[in-house]
Each structure stands twice: as C-alpha cells, then as structure tokens.
Amino acid sequence: MTVRELALRKSAFSPSGRRDAVRRDEPFEAGARSGALSAFDRFIHYGLLVIGSVLAAVGLELFLLPNGVATGGIAGASILAAHLTEMQLSLVLFLFNLPFLLSRTATNRRHALRMLLPLVLIVLFTHYLHPVPAVSDDPLAAALGGGTFLGLGIGLVLRQGGSFDELAASAPLRPAFRRLDAGTVIFVANLAILLFAGLVFGINQALYSIIAHVLTYFMLEAGYSGMSPVKRIRVRSAMLGRLREAADRGLRVRWIETGDGETAVLDVYRRDVKALRRLLAAIDPQVEIEGVRHDEARRLRPFV
Structure with missing residues (x-):
C-alpha cells in the first residue's frame, strides 16, 4: 500500500458503505493526524x-x-x-x-x-x-x-x-x-x-x-492504480445548504441531490476527500458521511 492510499484510507470513508459519523469533539484533529507524514x-x-x-x-x-x-x-x-x-x-x-x-x-x-x-x-x-x-x-x-x-x-x-x-x-x-x-x-x-x-x-x-x-x-x-480520480460519498446534515455553499467555494465538488433536504450524494476528487471532511466537520460537527459502494459508483469520470 502506498503513502497516498494510506492517507486516503485514514481520511476518507470505507467503500463498504458503512456510516462513519464525525465526532463532535474533534472536527480538525482527526484530519490533521491522518494527514501527518513522516520524513x-x-x-x-x-x-x-x-x-x-x-x-x-x-x-x-x-x-x-x-x-x-x-x-x-x-x-x-x-x-x-x-x-x-x-x-x-x-x-x-x-x-x-x-x-x-x-x-x-x-x-x-x-x-x-x-x-x-x-x-x-x-x-x-x-x-x-x-x-x-x-x-x-x-x-x-x-x-x-x-x-x-x-x-x-x-x-x-x-x-x-x-x-x-x-x-x-x-x-x-x-x-x-x-x-x-x-x-x-x-x-x-x-x-x-x-x-x-x-x-x-x-x-x-x-x-x-x-x-x-x-x-x-x-x-x-x-x-493511478486503475481507480477513478473521483470518489462518491453520501452526506447527511441538517445544515446541508451551508455545507454545500462552503464546499463549492473551496473545492471542486459535483452535488447530486436526493430530495429529502438533509441528504445529498456528491462526487469529489480523491485528493480533496480529506479537505472536504475537515471542512464539513468544522461547520457541522454532527455531519454523517459514508462512502458509496463501489458497484454504485463504478468508473466515475472526472468532471469540471
């Protein structure tokens, strides 16, 4: 496993689809630790x-x-x-x-x-x-x-x-x-x-x-190890509007609404997953994020 895969595994969420809520008491610390690299x-x-x-x-x-x-x-x-x-x-x-x-x-x-x-x-x-x-x-x-x-x-x-x-x-x-x-x-x-x-x-x-x-x-x-550079994730939050506005300002994100007002599916470049996690957790510490299963997001393509 390469350094980048290790960092993505720590910062991103499991592709199995299991929910991994961000803890209220550490919106930034977990991301900072996962991004730390030795010499x-x-x-x-x-x-x-x-x-x-x-x-x-x-x-x-x-x-x-x-x-x-x-x-x-x-x-x-x-x-x-x-x-x-x-x-x-x-x-x-x-x-x-x-x-x-x-x-x-x-x-x-x-x-x-x-x-x-x-x-x-x-x-x-x-x-x-x-x-x-x-x-x-x-x-x-x-x-x-x-x-x-x-x-x-x-x-x-x-x-x-x-x-x-x-x-x-x-x-x-x-x-x-x-x-x-x-x-x-x-x-x-x-x-x-x-x-x-x-x-x-x-x-x-x-x-x-x-x-x-x-x-x-x-x-x-x-x-690129046969992976799409894009990762699809699912976000649940009562502050979805604010999260979307903040993410669109700082990152390249493609939003796919689900219709219930508190859940959205979005595509983000894998290199930006860690930054997106920290950004969303800083705005809403109770945000829930889960990775979309591989068979649901097969061969995602880059976007502008």
Missing part, C-alpha cells in the same frame, strides 16, 4: 512525483515529438506548436500551461501549488532530454512507447496529489461550457488536436497519434 513518507511522495515527471518527459521528448506523433490535451497541442514554431517543447509546455496555472492561483492557491511542482519538474526534464536522440524512429514504436511513458507519468503525478495538463479542469472553461457535458468538451478538444495533427504530420502520423492518445489514457488510469 520517509515525504521522501517517497516527492520521489514518486519526480519519477512520474521523468516518465512523462521521456514519453514526450524521446518518443512522441521526434517522430511527429501527438496525443490529446495540452501535451499534444504543445507537440504541434513545438513542431510548427521550432521552439523547444519545454518552453511550449510551460507557456501553454501558464494560463491554467494562473487561473488556479486566482481561485485556489493550494490547487495551483499542486500543479506548479509537477509542471516545473516536467519542463526541466523535458529541457534536459531535448539533446538526447530519439529511442526509436519507428512511428508505431514511438506511439506505443510515448503513450505508455506519458500516461504512466501523469498517472503517478495524479496519484501523489499533483496535477498536469489541466485542459479539462480549467476554471475559465466552466462558464463557457456550463451547459455542455464536460466529457463532450474534452472529446471535441482532443479530436480537434488529433485532426490538426493529421494536417501537420500527415494521415499516417494521425493514426499513430490516435493510438498514442488512447494508450496514454489507459496507462494514465493504470498509473
């Missing part, structure tokens, strides 16, 4: 962040870019821009991620810090790998290797609470697309990037880009 735990945490960043940089600089193979998301757009402008991929990655980082800083500085460290690491490793020759000049091998390394790298970063490639989670996108399903917006954006890759690199490379994109997606889930 060794911190070493493992940051070590895995570094490993994930190295894997992502290797996939981008030693497989995908030299062979004209792109993926979806900001990484794929950066590969296209680096090819067209002849700028270093590291610089393009930083410039493309900068608006998302600034938007995070304006809304939630802690989320911005989660994005800043992995971004800096990936940019640095990509910069230093730039002079290194490509591992293979075969586009199929590049698509397979690049998708594997990039997906695993980003998955490890997410597993450790970091963030990278924030195309699907940027705050400025929410007002513009609030009437559209987030998955549809992400699909259209990725499709546009892959189609543009076909125009820039050719039809054959576009097919390899699709392979790389699909493989990146599945390897990202593997790097």
